[in-house]
Amino acid sequence: MSHQSATDRHDLLVDGERRPPADGEYLTTRDPATGEAIAEVAAGTAEDVDAAVAVAREASPAWRDTDPVERGETVRRVAELVRENVEDLAELECLDQGKPLSQARSDVESAARYFAYYAGAADKLEGTSVPVGTGQVDYTVREPYGVSAQILPWNFPGNLFARGVAPALVAGNSVVVKPAPTTPLSALRLAELCHEAGVPAGAVNVVTGGGEPGAALTGHEGVDTVTFTGSVPTGQAVMKAAADTITPVTLELGGKNPAIVYPDADVEEAVEWVDTGIFTNAGQICSAADRAIVHESVYEEFVEGIVAAAESYQLGPGSEDPDMGPLNHADHQEKVLDYVDVGEREGATLATGGGVPDGMDEGYFVEPTVFTDVENDMRIAQEEVFGPVLAVIPYGDDEDPIELANDVQYGLVAGVFTQDVRRAMNATRRLEAGNVYVNKWFGDTNQTPFGGYKHSGIGREKGLAALDSYLQTKNVAVNLEQGGSDLPGA
Numbered sequence: 001m002s003h004q005s006a007t008d009r010h011d012l013l014v015d016g017e018r019r020p021p022a023d024g025e026y027l028t029t030r031d032p033a034t035g036e037a038i039a040e041v042a043a044g045t046a047e048d049v050d051a052a053v054a055v056a057r058e059a060s061p062a063w064r065d066t067d068p069v070e071r072g073e074t075v076r077r078v079a080e081l082v083r084e085n086v087e088d089l090a091e092l093e094c095l096d097q098g099k100p101l102s103q104a105r106s107d108v109e110s111a112a113r114y115f116a117y118y119a120g121a122a123d124k125l126e127g128t129s130v131p132v133g134t135g136q137v138d139y140t141v142r143e144p145y146g147v148s149a150q151i152l153p154w155n156f157p158g159n160l161f162a163r164g165v166a167p168a169l170v171a172g173n174s175v176v177v178k179p180a181p182t183t184p185l186s187a188l189r190l191a192e193l194c195h196e197a198g199v200p201a202g203a204v205n206v207v208t209g210g211g212e213p214g215a216a217l218t219g220h221e222g223v224d225t226v227t228f229t230g231s232v233p234t235g236q237a238v239m240k241a242a243a244d245t246i247t248p249v250t251l252e253l254g255g256k257n258p259a260i261v262y263p264d265a266d267v268e269e270a271v272e273w274v275d276t277g278i279f280t281n282a283g284q285i286c287s288a289a290d291r292a293i294v295h296e297s298v299y300e301e302f303v304e305g306i307v308a309a310a311e312s313y314q315l316g317p318g319s320e321d322p323d324m325g326p327l328n329h330a331d332h333q334e335k336v337l338d339y340v341d342v343g344e345r346e347g348a349t350l351a352t353g354g355g356v357p358d359g360m361d362e363g364y365f366v367e368p369t370v371f372t373d374v375e376n377d378m379r380i381a382q383e384e385v386f387g388p389v390l391a392v393i394p395y396g397d398d399e400d401p402i403e404l405a406n407d408v409q410y411g412l413v414a415g416v417f418t419q420d421v422r423r424a425m426n427a428t429r430r431l432e433a434g435n436v437y438v439n440k441w442f443g444d445t446n447q448t449p450f451g452g453y454k455h456s457g458i459g460r461e462k463g464l465a466a467l468d469s470y471l472q473t474k475n476v477a478v479n480l481e482q483g484g485s486d487l488p489g490a
Helices: 046-064 068-084 086-097 101-119 157-170 185-197 211-218 232-244 267-283 299-311 330-346 401-406 421-430 464-469
Strands: 012-014 017-019 026-030 037-042 136-144 147-151 174-178 204-206 225-229 249-252 258-261 291-295 349-352 369-372 389-395 413-417 435-438 471-479
Touching: 012 046, 012 185, 037 086, 046 136, 046 147, 046 174, 046 204, 046 211, 068 086, 068 101, 068 157, 068 185, 086 101, 086 157, 086 185, 101 157, 147 157, 147 211, 157 174, 157 185, 157 225, 157 464, 174 211, 185 204, 211 225, 211 232, 225 232, 232 249, 258 267, 258 401, 267 299, 267 389, 267 413, 291 299, 291 401, 299 349, 299 369, 299 389, 330 349, 330 389, 389 401, 401 421, 413 421, 421 435, 464 471
Parallel strands: 147 174, 147 225, 174 204, 225 249, 258 291, 258 413, 291 389, 369 389, 413 435
Antiparallel strands: 012 017, 012 204, 026 037, 136 471, 349 369
16 A cells, blocks of 8 residues: 655545545645645545444454464554654645654654554453352453544544554454544554555554534444544534444543642743643643643742743754744644733733744744733633643742642643652642643653543553553353352342
8 A cells, every 4th residue: 555645635545545435625734934836635424424333343343353473463564664654744744744853753663662652452351250159150350342444633643543553452452543634644544554564454444534524423323433633612503413323432631730830849840841731732631731830939030931931942843853843734833822812911010022933924833921910710721722822820929839739720731840759749730631741741642541530531541551442341240150149239
């Protein structure tokens, strides 16, 4: 199966073959750095989803019954192929998504790691023996759901393809992937690599397009489990659609993540981590450090440092590997700039940034932006901007920074910066977040569970915990005696 270049027309990938969409319609994807068209991509329909799900259901039993060792070795070959194609995949991701080339390369290397990590779990998905007495043998087995729908966002498209598809395949499921309409190219290429590695053609399918195929997947009777990463409103719609078919969902949604800087913190270190946490990938990260809650005794020092860091960034096309690339698409750029206007109207101080850099009007660029004197009830402190916009919130001795941190609808990640281990451990206990970082940011890895509290999601991805989204437990009770008189609930 040959790799198509980014300027080609890209059809759907179903049962290992490229297929035109049912209604013959295509979407145009654009280079975020220039706004110029880079590809035409099939606009899949509900009819196309029906076809992909049917293929996945047909492929499911054979893949499920494949020896776990063989299944693991096949998925490990995917990892090897991804590593062999790192540069091509990184260039594709850079062009499609807009991020700097070095960040795209890191994303692809991490994608390979997901396939390698989960490959090692294939022959270790063990059940348990339950001690119920001498008259019966009772045990559990873990079995795949069947068909897994994977709905991907546009901020880390290739990386999150691997994060969901790898554990789904290792658990014995087949998958139908729906990438975001603005970033479909890496998903198509990664699916091809899965097939090249020996994953059955029908076990990995990609239906590109806008909202129609995503909605068709989430409510499809032939889909057995749904994994979605994206916004809270869309996640709520996914849950409602899946409820009609009683389909389990795993949701990784938004965040408004606090970084608490205590008075005893190493301020220079805190600035460096928050800088990385908010401006990496132009802030288009659910786990971005977008709220810095800083004690008044170190507030000026922190603000001076983070403003200097923001103003040091060099922006440009991702292919030039700048410090920061553009936002992914025009509508999102408009949304982020609207939030800058909101922050100013609310009375926050625009310390730096807030606009489009000079000479970069053609693409979707926004300057690294820092708001100071932010109050926690302002919209820029409560709502997910999903861009390079930091809200710095001061607090005093009479305020509890943990209460400020928790006073949002989200609970994805949080961070604390302090030299006091007792303070740090007490903070990790009280913070309402699925992941807590101490004296760093982005502390999770492929091996650690990741997911949110409150409106930030349901379930966990990454680590061995992710396998729970793709396996269901069956209990088997075997009577060793003649007859018996067991009653329900006994």
